[in-house]
Amino acid sequence: MSTVPSPAPPELAGRRQMSGDERFRFACDPSVPCFTRCCADVNVVLTPVDVLRLARRLGLTTTEFLARHALVPITKELQLPVVMLRMGEDEGRRCPFVGEGGCGVYEDRPWSCRMYPVAMALPPARAGFEPRPLYFLLEDGFCRGGEGGRAWSVDEWRRDQGVLGREELESGFRDIVSHPWFIGGRRLDPKRCEIFFTACYDLDRFRAFVFESTFLERFELDAGTVERMREDDEELLRFGFRWLRFALFGEPVLVPRAASRRTA
Ligand code: SF4
């Protein structure tokens, strides 16, 4: 497969595209004059890992978190549901988690908050092209972080911000949204969009679907996998991505019991 770079998506047009080893200067701490300016009136896209970690931090189910703190804007252009952090309803539209000391959920802050001032985009799936994340530098006028500090490569920044530790789970999600099934602009029907939303974002509903239905009777799953899914949210999320590859795209990554009996 080719890895020829793709053009920037419209929302990042005009931003400086960066390779993983390209350098930029940045420093951010409570002494900067713009401290927390970036935590208001901003579009923070949430990944499934973000939703799960924020919900657990706040002591909420994922269903409660999504109802209280998320927006799911529906537009004709979107191939899949996108989940965004709901900003406050005050005039400045401040993030509900920001306080005088900065981010109140810092250890579990969303992926895009960690990555700022770097943004990432996934190009649409194209035949013959390996989906490869594109990085861009957000040189926003209000942010003074670029005026000093040390030079970082994108890869060093990802490591410093704790992004690499969750990369395996995040890439499982990216494999879904950039799946070759979408090549040519194919779209999921509303029922499959709902399946995608539940497995990716509403993990507590997905848990009920797996453990409180006939699901486990219908698929060949070893007892160890089932136990790990029962005890570990991230294992369940990992399984959710596997389930989606089966349910949405027909990949043979799960074996229905009837099929396994037929081939036995
Ligand atoms: S330097 Fe940039 S990232 Fe840091 S607080 Fe200021 S606006 Fe936010």
Ligand code: SF4
């Ligand atoms: S989650 Fe934290 S870092 Fe992100 S916008 Fe809110 S306060 Fe700022």
